[in-house]
Amino acid sequence: MIKSIPYLGIALGIGSLAGGCSVYPVSQEASGDNTFNIVAKVRCEVRDALRGIVITEAEKYLSDRVYGSESGLELAARLKANPQDFSRLRTELFTPSLRKAIAYYQNSTINYDFTLQGTESNVQGVQGGLIRTLPRDVAVVGFGLEGDRTRDVKRNFEISDHAITLAQKPDEDYCRMVRDVAFIYPMGGQKNIRDLIENFIFLNLDGELEGSTKEPNIRRMGDTILFRTRLTGNLAPGFTFTPPGGALGLSGLSFRNTNFREDYHQVIVTITTSAVGAGKGLSGRGLSGKAPPSDQRREQDGTNSIAVIRAKNLQDAVIQLGDGISRLSR
Structure with missing residues (x-):
């Protein structure tokens, strides 16, 4: 029996190889979605929300002409049936009332901050005992060997979209992989980002959303979406x-193989409208007659919106930590 002990190293080595196959844990290994697909699904949700708002606004005009010779209902029906027609819309063909609402959102920027983190841990071990029965006592020797490997990869990046461009592009082929629900890895399914986009825009159009006291001419709203599996x-x-008998031999042998995979997926989505003025402007719907901001100004305001949401998340985390410590000390 004692001669079988060298084989323990072989068994442990095989287990180590089996547990350490992946040395770079990326999202597609577990969820089936790579970075390209995850980003595409988020952007396509925003695109569909923007398109839905254009259709909703057009439907309000009923039989009134809003685009070329088309009424509001006719334009809405055509865009629903043929989403590809969004890429061919021309702002100058909209009637003034609807054109003002659309032009207002030409100043809007959608910004995204992605954090995709994957962690894998593999623990392989073996434990056993040697026993020898003597005339007056029993000699027992225990032994064990364990290996623990953890691999962690965090991918972080920021991207942005110009709202009017995103509403017209990307095409249907780019968005074909969007699924309704992904139970195990929710980042691969719908995340209801539509709610953020719709609330922001309708608050501007109908509720006169105001900026902060420090930045009254900048409207922003953001969601932090976090999934951990x-x-x-x-x-x-x-x-x-x-x-047998009184020989020293192996009395027991047990193996341990424990593996876990954790995926931490977070995306911050913000929508920002720059230099829109304050109070009611054109058509009494919170629109501004100010000239649109430069591309550089719009991009900078969008980037700042991500920083604002990050700072707010950090502040909330510190407050929650303080509350937790306070409860423990009671």
Whole structure:
């Protein structure tokens, strides 16, 4: 029996190889969605929300002409049936009332901050015992060996979209992979970003959303969306032996194989409208007659919106930590 002990190293080595196959845990290994697909799904949700708002606004005009010779209902029906027609819309063909609302959102920027983190841990071990029965006592020797490997990769990046461009592009082929629900890895499914976009725009059009006291001419709203998925698997076979006579032999042997995979996916989405003035302007719907901001100004305001949401998230985390410590001390 004692001669079988060298084989323990072989068994442990095989387990180590099996547990360490992935040395770079990326999202597609677990969820099936790579970075390209995750980004596309988020952008396509925003695109569909923007398109839906254009259709909703057009439908309010009923039989009134709003685009070329088309009424509001006719334009809405055509865009619903043929979404590709959004890429061919021309702002100058809208009637003044609807054109003002659309032009207002030509100043809007959608910004995204993605954090995609994958962590894998593999623990392989073996434990056993040697026993020898003597005339007056029993000698027992225990032994064990364990290996623990953890790999962690965090990918972070920011991108932005010009709202009017995103409403017209990308095309349907780019958005074909969007799924309704992904139960295990929710970042791969719908995230209801439409609610953020719709509330921001309708608050501007109908509720006169105001900027902060420091930046009254900048409207912004943002969501922080976080999904964490952890999967764990265990395998622990064991064997018991009875050594013959009084010889030193193996009395027991057990193996441990524990693996977990955790995916942490976070995206911050902000929508920002720059230099829109304050109070009611054109058509009494919160629109401004000011000249649109430069591309550089619009992009900078969008980037600042991500920084504002990050700072607010950090502030909230500190407050929650303080509340937790306070409760523990009571």
